[in-house]
Amino acid sequence: MYGTAPSPSAPPHHRPVRFRLLALPLALSALDACTTHAQRPPAATRDSAADSARRAGARSTAPAAAAASAPAAPARPGARPPVRLCAGGDVTLATNLDTSWAPFFARKYHVRAPALPNPNELLAPLRPLVRDADVLLLNVEGAIGRGRAPSKCGPHSTACFALRMPTAAARALRRVGGRAPVVGNLANNHARDAGPAGFDTTRALLERAGVHVTGADTLATIVATTSGDTLAFLGFSTSGEPDARDLEAVRRHVSRAAAQHARVIVTAHLGAEGVRAQRTRDTVERFHGTDRGNPVAFAHAAADAGADVVIGHGPHVLRAAEWHGDALVLYSLGNLVTYGPFAFAEPIVRSAVACLLLDESGRVEEAELRPTRQRRPGRMAVDRTRRAAALVDSLSRLDFPETGARVSERGKLTRPAADSLPAIAPAPSPR
Numbered sequence: 543m544y545g546t547a548p549s550p551s552a553p554p555h556h557r558p559v560r561f562r563l564l565a566l567p568l569a570l571s572a573l574d575a576c577t578t579h580a581q582r583p584p585a586a587t588r589d590s591a592a593d594s595a596r597r598a599g600a601r602s603t604a605p606a607a608a609a610a611s612a613p614a615a616p617a618r619p620g621a622r623p624p625v626r627l628c629a630g631g632d633v634t635l636a637t638n639l640d641t642s643w644a645p646f647f648a649r650k651y652h653v654r655a656p657a658l659p660n661p662n663e664l665l666a667p668l669r670p671l672v673r674d675a676d677v678l679l680l681n682v683e684g685a686i687g688r689g690r691a692p693s694k695c696g697p698h699s700t701a702c703f704a705l706r707m708p709t710a711a712a713r714a715l716r717r718v719g720g721r722a723p724v725v726g727n728l729a730n731n732h733a734r735d736a737g738p739a740g741f742d743t744t745r746a747l748l749e750r751a752g753v754h755v756t757g758a759d760t761l762a763t764i765v766a767t768t769s770g771d772t773l774a775f776l777g778f779s780t781s782g783e784p785d786a787r788d789l790e791a792v793r794r795h796v797s798r799a800a801a802q803h804a805r806v807i808v809t810a811h812l813g814a815e816g817v818r819a820q821r822t823r824d825t826v827e828r829f830h831g832t833d834r835g836n837p838v839a840f841a842h843a844a845a846d847a848g849a850d851v852v853i854g855h856g857p858h859v860l861r862a863a864e865w866h867g868d869a870l871v872l873y874s875l876g877n878l879v880t881y882g883p884f885a886f887a888e889p890i891v892r893s894a895v896a897c898l899l900l901d902e903s904g905r906v907e908e909a910e911l912r913p914t915r916q917r918r919p920g921r922m923a924v925d926r927t928r929r930a931a932a933l934v935d936s937l938s939r940l941d942f943p944e945t946g947a948r949v950s951e952r953g954k955l956t957r958p959a960a961d962s963l964p965a966i967a968p969a970p971s972p973r
């Protein structure tokens with residue numbers, strides 16, 4: 543992986559900068575705001591939830607600061623309120639391993655493109671979109687750290703990109719969640735771009751900043767919300783362990799988590815990449831000659847083993863959403879905030895934050911997409927054209943005619959059955 547040959551895991555959209563950036567379409571965007579969510583049970587409930595997570599023997603990285611800041615509120619009789627999980631796709635907050643793309647980009651497009659911008663600045667537009675989240679899940683697409691690192695890419699490689707964010711990225715990732723715990727997935731093809739030691743540093747920096755790390759091993763990451771609810775997260779990829787291609791292992795890890803926890807969230811970085819990778823089929827996808835897994839087989843294995851939600855990323859484009867039994871599968875959320883040498887063209891610039899309300903058993907009560915776009919690399923904003931909703935709706939109908947989610951113009955995801963009801967003729971206009 544760290545040899546002189548181009549990395550087989552390098553995305554196709556990661557073509558050499560001089561070629562890749564020729565077709566950059568700049569687009570306008572704007573920022574929106576969301577309502578807040580509050581209903582916090584007493585501290586005693588939080589403690590019992592944390593205790594039960596410990597008793598279950600699962601690893602908990604719950605940041606002390608988040609638990610301590612949880613406000614006490616009166617308990618509500620009856621059912622506990624659902625938990626709102628918000629999830630985004632790929633997040634890269636610059637790379638300090640190769641900054642050569644930035645001056646080229648700035649010159650060509652007459653825009654300000656500092657090599658290493660403030661990570662908080664890059665994530666600021668995301669904050670209002672996830673303000674009502676009880677838990678925020680993001681794919682951390684790259685290592686985090688500084689100093690020397692083993693070279694991942696050869697001197698003449700044209701399809702290899704080494705991504706390592708400045709150390710301030712870890713705190714910025716924590717901060718964007720506000721009071722909500724943030725889960726960072728490291729199961730992807732760039733978290734080890736600074737070598738094995740760099741991966742350990744990445745994990746340590748995130749955990750020190752208060753970000754829960756998942757995808758670094760096969761144990762579920764247990765996250766307690768400020769209301770005392772717990773969710774179990776498992777991350778998989780096709781770039782090592784935990785391996786999304788080993789379906790027996792996927793079933794084993796997920797069912798172990800499901801036996802201990804009511805809400806199990808699986809996230810996965812798999813599938814081919816780029817503008818030609820929007821479609822999802824039940825087959826092994828190959829990319830740069832490597833096996834990038836069968837996203838459908840993976841998602842179904844995870845859901846059958848007890849996952850309530852499967853959140854995909856890696857293709858760098860939005861993909862279909864599907865209901866598999868009670869589980870909701872989002873095959874790819876696309877590029878949320880990708881500051882660096884990423885391709886920049888339609889539909890790669892379109893993404894969405896998925897926010898799901900999960901009941902006590904983990905069942906998805908409500909699901910919505912909050913469309914976003916990047917008008918320049920890493921400069922995300924709310925997409926007022928709501929393109930993501932139309933894209934995911936179309937792709938879901940195409941790829942999963944029977945089970946594909948229907949997505950309303952407002953981004954609400956529903957089951958296909960509701961859509962297949964006979965159309966009702968409009969009432970005649972009053973005269």
Ligand SMILES: [Zn+2]
Pocket residue numbers: 683730731732811856
């Ligand atoms: Zn990736």
